Amino acid sequence: MxxxxxxxxxxxxxxxxxxxxxxxxxxxxxxxxxxxxxxxxxxxxxxxxxxxxxxxxxxxxxxxxxxxxxxxxxxxxxxxxxxxxxxxxxxxxxxxxxxxxxxxxxxxxxxxxxxxxxxxxxxxxxxxxxxxxxxxxxxxxxxxxxxxxxxxxxxxxxxxxxxxxxxxxxxxxxxxxxxxxxxxxxxxxxxxxxxxxxxxxxxxxxxxxxxxxxxxxxxxxxxxxxxxxxxxxxxxxxxxxxxxxxxxxxxxxxxxxxxxxxxxxxxxxxxxxxxxxxxSLTMTVSVLRERLQLEACVESLKERITFTEAKQKELAEAQKSLKLNKEKIENGEDFTMTVTIAYKEKVDITNASWWDQKATSCRECKENCHEYNCWAAINAAWCHVMEGRNCTVCNCPDSKHVREARKYVIKQRKEVVTFDQLLKKYTNKDNATYDEECFRKMETKHGKLLKTNKKMADLDTSLKRLRAENEEQKKSLVKDAYMAIVKLSEIALKPNSAFTIQHLDFLIPRVEEAGTAEWVQKLKNMQREARESTKSAVGYFRRVVGFFSGK
The missing domain is CATH 3.40.50.300 (P-loop containing nucleotide triphosphate hydrolases)
Structure with a gap:
């Protein structure tokens, strides 16, 4: 005492x-x-x-x-x-x-x-x-x-x-x-x-x-x-x-x-x-929550863009195989084609750092909605990416989500398929939509060729449609990330910080691909205004990240 x-x-x-x-x-x-x-x-x-x-x-x-x-x-x-x-x-x-x-x-x-x-x-x-x-x-x-x-x-x-x-x-x-x-x-x-x-x-x-x-x-x-x-x-x-x-x-x-x-x-x-x-720290809480959601949104965006790009490659490869083997298909030859398939698989993450050992993912979309630093929430409904009982990343209800020591990863595998299997995979049907009874009566070589050509045309159309849908999905994701960054810049004291700039580096090329000139200019203005005051900070940030990631 x-x-x-x-x-x-x-x-x-x-x-x-x-x-x-x-x-x-x-x-x-x-x-x-x-x-x-x-x-x-x-x-x-x-x-x-x-x-x-x-x-x-x-x-x-x-x-x-x-x-x-x-x-x-x-x-x-x-x-x-x-x-x-x-x-x-x-x-x-x-x-x-x-x-x-x-x-x-x-x-x-x-x-x-x-x-x-x-x-x-x-x-x-x-x-x-x-x-x-x-x-x-x-x-x-x-x-x-x-x-x-x-x-x-x-x-x-x-x-x-x-x-x-x-x-x-x-x-x-x-x-x-x-x-x-x-x-x-x-x-x-x-x-x-x-x-x-x-x-x-x-x-x-x-x-x-x-x-x-x-x-x-x-x-x-x-x-x-x-x-x-x-x-x-x-x-x-x-x-x-x-x-x-x-x-x-x-x-x-x-x-x-x-x-x-x-x-x-x-x-x-x-x-x-x-x-x-x-x-009052009401606005500060808003900034923090928005930043957490932004981080999760952009991380999820990167994964989803990577996946859509992998799917585009898969679809393009299928179209190329269809074109290269057109003659064999028309002749009814028995042959196979090799296609690289992109898919997602859930893997265990218990060996990750303790703050990354659990992720919030959507069972409906098969997306990682909050993959990194998702350690604070007691369940998916309490995750920071949830707002108004819906996920701010994928827009699905919180009830569709799970928080666990597993996450989705993008993988690829080679598949050997026949023409009919390719047709079924990308058109979701064994045969194309046309009058079966009519073609059943046409047993001639010409009739069979017409039927085969119709199948190939349907498959090509389906592949083009899927690629277009993928591209639209990518544009939508880019828009979500753009809106999040703009909103953050409106309420944050230091919107052009190293934390935000590192996302601009990723986002600007994607916005340019989407062809939205006004958005591109706005992001480039933010980047230019911040460059002088944050250049070294961003460099330091990247050096630290590189050191710990082994890159």
Whole structure:
């Protein structure tokens, strides 16, 4: 149990009694006793609560985003100490984070941590949402998982419903936005609605107290959306990150200056919060859900286009065989033809990564409607691609779907067939539609030839019709993906992010094939506008994906 300080105020002693001493200091370091609750049963969204909750307290909620090494953890603890009223002269430092546990879990998971601090004196609370660093060496799957966890936090009954600030954490020494950091910002900002921009601020760490010129210039150059002050500078706050270091008499002034810098910045920050209206996350939830559906739609589109193209090849091959063997067919010769058949087969996926071990598929269409990162839903009806009891990918009712550790894969096989088998396969009948009685009376060679030619004509017509239907289906799928991307761009703060651009690369050639010039131009405009600010982020994204896919 922690020891009381004889010269401390009663409120400070009360805090000390609610923590475990880590180091006698000075400053004496304590870890606050907290209560953990998991908003999801798998522990991917965890909440640590300190202090007694009050009915209808005044609350401020901030979201922290930053790379490993920027001092985000120290910054969170700095905010906690400020909110609880701890002063430099108190010679104590309280921590709500657990560095050892964080180090163990962050290398394995994508947990989102919510810290809720309740102040007895203020009868108010502060909620800090800490997101793991995007774009680390665990790749795209981990980043996508973070997005889904954040989505779950926003829609959970006791989750976060509004935000007072989004804090982008940067080191003062940064004079450029790295590919990785840009990728992080792209990923986070793509999750929010456009109305969130005026509450995005910069927390600049490891600062000497001087103007952070390099960082601000880098932010402006990269056009990172954020709030600007009256002088048109990005709203920013400075921190030194030395508050918890053991103090010595020789450097007392350095530690005091560091503390005062953080205290002054947080005073300004909380004043800033008073000047802003908290943002409802209704639009953000819409963006997240739309993005999840877009991902699933485009992934399904890629598969379905691949399948239709394989079917086109199959049908073209059948037509070619029909033409090449026309004389043999007319002569009634006994022969066979080889055709490459495209088909789908359900396979086991239990050996996939745990977040890909279950997929939502449609029994009616034989389509994978949500193949990747479909781990959160308890059944197909709860899958993110479902809306209004129907699937947003294939439009079939949710009752036609199943969520299981199996998915459809496209396969091909060689089939040796006779002309009659080919006829039956593609016309769904043994004989063509004409007057059988008439031809039965015509036993002449000419009559038989007419009958054979009619069969061949029917088969050719059927093959052409099937190819046309395939092409129309492909156009319809391209239209669905186009509409999803356009809708996302209308509501997202950062619509031209690396996450969206990688889909444009795939979609534009297909839209061009469909011959819709206006759509092509719109997508190319989106791509061109994003190229300068996201080129490196997309490159980083592809390098990460390539590394983990072995490509």
């Amino acid at each position: 922690a020891n009381r300080l004889s010269d401390a105020s009663s409120s400070l002693n009360d805090l000390i009694m609610k923590g475990q001493m880590l180091n006698p200091g000075p400053p004496a370091r304590y870890r606050l006793y907290t209560t953990r609750s998991d908003l999801e049963k798998d522990g991917k969204i965890r909440k640590w609560t300190f202090g007694q909750k009050y009915d209808n307290p005044q609350n401020k909620t901030v979201l922290m985003v930053g790379e490993t090494g920027t001092g985000k953890t120290t910054l969170i603890n700095t905010m906690v100490n400020y909110f609880l009223g701890v002063k430099f002269e108190d010679k104590v430092w309280f921590e709500i984070t657990d560095e050892e546990k964080r180090a163990q879990t962050e290398s394995q998971t994508s947990e989102i941590t919510v810290y809720e601090i309740n102040s007895d004196e203020k009868h108010s609370s502060l909620t800090i949402v800490d997101t793991p660093g995007y774009g680390d060496t665990r790749g795209r799957d981990k980043d996508t998982e973070i997005a889904r966890n954040l989505h779950q936090l926003l829609i959970h009954g006791t989750g976060v419903k509004e935000l007072d600030a989004v804090c982008l954490v940067l080191k003062a020494s940064q004079n450029r936005i790295s590919d990785r950091l840009r990728y992080i910002f792209e990923g986070v900002l793509s999750l929010f609605g456009k109305d969130i921009e005026d509450i995005i601020v910069l927390f600049i760490t490891h600062s000497d107290g001087g103007p952070p010129t390099n960082v601000l210039q880098a932010i402006e150059k990269e056009k990172i959306p954020c709030c600007h002050d009256d002088e048109n500078e990005p709203v920013h706050f400075l921190f030194n990150n030395r508050q918890s270091e053991k103090r010595t008499k020789r450097y007392e002034y350095v530690y005091k200056s560091s503390w005062e810098m953080g205290e002054s910045s947080l005073k300004e920050f909380f004043e800033f919060l008073k000047s802003r209206q908290a943002k």
